[in-house]
Amino acid sequence: MKLLYFAWVKQKAGTGEEEVSLPANIRDVNGLIAWLKTRGEGYEAAFADLGIIRCAVDQAHGDFDTSIAGATEVAFFPPVTGG
Amino acid sequence: MIRVQAEDFDIGAEVAALTAGRTDIGAVVTFSGLVRDASGNAPVTSMELEHYPGMTEKELARIETEAHERWPLQATLIVHRVGRLAPGDNIVLVVAASAHREAAFEAASFLMDYLKTRAPFWKREEGQGEARWVDARESDDQAATRWKR
Numbered sequence: 601m602k603l604l605y606f607a608w609v610k611q612k613a614g615t616g617e618e619e620v621s622l623p624a625n626i627r628d629v630n631g632l633i634a635w636l637k638t639r640g641e642g643y644e645a646a647f648a649d650l651g652i653i654r655c656a657v658d659q660a661h662g663d664f665d666t667s668i669a670g671a672t673e674v675a676f677f678p679p680v681t682g683g
Numbered sequence: 684m685i686r687v688q689a690e691d692f693d694i695g696a697e698v699a700a701l702t703a704g705r706t707d708i709g710a711v712v713t714f715s716g717l718v719r720d721a722s723g724n725a726p727v728t729s730m731e732l733e734h735y736p737g738m739t740e741k742e743l744a745r746i747e748t749e750a751h752e753r754w755p756l757q758a759t760l761i762v763h764r765v766g767r768l769a770p771g772d773n774i775v776l777v778v779a780a781s782a783h784r785e786a787a788f789e790a791a792s793f794l795m796d797y798l799k800t801r802a803p804f805w806k807r808e809e810g811q812g813e814a815r816w817v818d819a820r821e822s823d824d825q826a827a828t829r830w831k832r
Contacts, residue, residue, distance in 0.1 A: 661742075680800065682774075
């Protein structure tokens with residue numbers, strides 16, 4: 601699965617894009633975040649305050665309980681600030 | 684129509700292209716957003732706009748489709764710039780064309796409200812030797828909720 605990070609989430613995670621093989625028991629975005637937080641301080645810092653984290657599953661806005669079964673791409677980012 | 688680009692845009696030329704050869708359009712509303720030179724009390728000397736290539740275009744297309752479902756529109760255009768911008772530069776252009784003005788005004792407003800709360804762009808402002816990511820505004824979320832149905 602491809603993971604993408606944007607804006608300060610990217611800076612804290614220390615990467616903008618990575619390819620990961622997930623444990624089979626991870627079913628939704630919540631599970632993915634919990635797993636990512638075990639991968640190092642950068643991820644822990646990036647996901648320290650979930651109130652300011654947004655996600656997209658296969659390039660569509662999702663929630664933390666959105667399923668990632670069969671998804672090819674999940675992205676994490678702060679609330680958007682375009683326009 | 685959707686465009687994400689680093690280059691500047693010419694509002695007059697964009698409107699002319701959108702309405703060329705058409706006689707069914709009676710109203711054109713345009714909104715353009717520019718880079719300000721200050722954020723609150725903090726001076727801004729430049730701005731970097733990051734986005735999520737692929738999702739940005741999809742999300743803008745979804746927003747545009749929804750506008751066409753809600754209002755009788757003849758044409759719409761969204762142009763959003765990315766990359767490095769300076770105070771005074773154009774950031775975003777929204778154009779809505781309809782037979783009568785009400786639909787064009789409302790659709791342009793809707794497009795901007797949804798773009799601001801849903802399209803995956805992030806601004807980073809630079810000034811006084813430091814860079815800071817711009818925080819999302821509660822007022823933008825509130826503006827978008829008025830279109831909920």
